[in-house]
Amino acid sequence: MISKDSVERSNAAAEATLRADYDALGEHLDRRGIDIAAVKDKVAAYGVAVPSWGVGTGGTRFARFPGTGEPRDVFDKLDDCGVIHQLTGATPSVSLHVPWDDADPAALTAKAEETGLRFDAMNSNTFQDHESHPLSYKYGSLSHTDAAVRQQAVEHNLYVIELGQKIGSKALTVWVGDGSNFPGQTNMTRQFERYLDSARSIYSGLPEDWRLFTEHKMFEPAFYSTVVQDWGTNYLIAKELGDRAHCLVDLGHHAPNVNIEMIVARLIQFGKLGGFHFNDSKYGDDDLDTAAIDPYRLFLVFNELVDAADTPGFDPAHMLDQSHNVTDPIESLMSSAMEVQRAYAQALIVDRTALEGFQQDNDALMATTTLKRAFRTDVEPILAMARLEKGAAIDPVAAYRASGYRARVAEERPASAGGGGGIV
Numbered sequence: 001m002i003s004k005d006s007v008e009r010s011n012a013a014a015e016a017t018l019r020a021d022y023d024a025l026g027e028h029l030d031r032r033g034i035d036i037a038a039v040k041d042k043v044a045a046y047g048v049a050v051p052s053w054g055v056g057t058g059g060t061r062f063a064r065f066p067g068t069g070e071p072r073d074v075f076d077k078l079d080d081c082g083v084i085h086q087l088t089g090a091t092p093s094v095s096l097h098v099p100w101d102d103a104d105p106a107a108l109t110a111k112a113e114e115t116g117l118r119f120d121a122m123n124s125n126t127f128q129d130h131e132s133h134p135l136s137y138k139y140g141s142l143s144h145t146d147a148a149v150r151q152q153a154v155e156h157n158l159y160v161i162e163l164g165q166k167i168g169s170k171a172l173t174v175w176v177g178d179g180s181n182f183p184g185q186t187n188m189t190r191q192f193e194r195y196l197d198s199a200r201s202i203y204s205g206l207p208e209d210w211r212l213f214t215e216h217k218m219f220e221p222a223f224y225s226t227v228v229q230d231w232g233t234n235y236l237i238a239k240e241l242g243d244r245a246h247c248l249v250d251l252g253h254h255a256p257n258v259n260i261e262m263i264v265a266r267l268i269q270f271g272k273l274g275g276f277h278f279n280d281s282k283y284g285d286d287d288l289d290t291a292a293i294d295p296y297r298l299f300l301v302f303n304e305l306v307d308a309a310d311t312p313g314f315d316p317a318h319m320l321d322q323s324h325n326v327t328d329p330i331e332s333l334m335s336s337a338m339e340v341q342r343a344y345a346q347a348l349i350v351d352r353t354a355l356e357g358f359q360q361d362n363d364a365l366m367a368t369t370t371l372k373r374a375f376r377t378d379v380e381p382i383l384a385m386a387r388l389e390k391g392a393a394i395d396p397v398a399a400y401r402a403s404g405y406r407a408r409v410a411e412e413r414p415a416s417a418g419g420g421g422g423i424v
Contacts, residue, residue, distance in 0.1 A: 058323025082115025179222025246274025275317030
């Protein structure tokens, strides 16, 4: 972790300017009938989970260029995740990926307590082979033609649930790379039937207070067809499995130009939105930093979420899911957490009464102008003041760089070797 004195020194240099900016924004919002303190309180209460795997340097299909001080194991990852939350005050939970993060549950719980974190949804992994699994997932996992492979994949998911129960998690996220690379390679109907049968076995092992999130992805690693390829198929799965099955939306898992905010609205409407993996993309599943490419789209997603906030039982999970190839992963995750908060704050200041009136009157121009007015408002003073009042950093990236944390852990952690492609 970073010393409290280091954070306070960083804040001391910026606090006066922040308070002036916050007061000025408060006066501006007051003229619009918006209570800045109420918005700040909601932003302060908001949290997004960070992925344990996100604090290591990612890779492409071609290469990986590791950074300095990379985490050696899940406990180093939790240290890094703890720093992210310490400086942003926005990432109170961590999502683990098994078998990458498999460890003694008592040790995991103790480390989480030490770093001020809790555990979010668990993630199973049957998209690559494991040393402890005798059978290969090369041709699929939950939908494999071989019943023994399917059973192995089911048992892995049940193990992940068992581990998650011991560390306080309440959800399982299942993403599979199953599909095909050539026309005719698989019978698509039978393949989906096998997936559903396997998913039912996992769902039956779900604790009563848990949720199951299934995740769709248009392509990759299968390039001709994917078993769970879009939100419609994902919705069918959730409906087939039961009330505790929901759809997870990864912003990078759609075809270019797909209207993701409309997908969000549909899943909300029918009670099947489970949560998000936030990131950004230009061409495909790029896993870029959240809001790096299209911050307006992120805002439009949050516009739907704020609009549905009073829906009974509405509690989607929020998590970052990114791969950092050329940046310090801690800096990227901090930046993304703040961008998610920014989109939330902007959505909170939308004049919903005016928007509904314009929609009812079919006034397209004024309706979209109402959204743009909120999006164009610089809410940074709200985010920074929320951080300051929580004892976090006004400028997390600047505080992180001034602390020397990366150089310090680099002395303790052996340098990682470069190598072929693939994620951490």
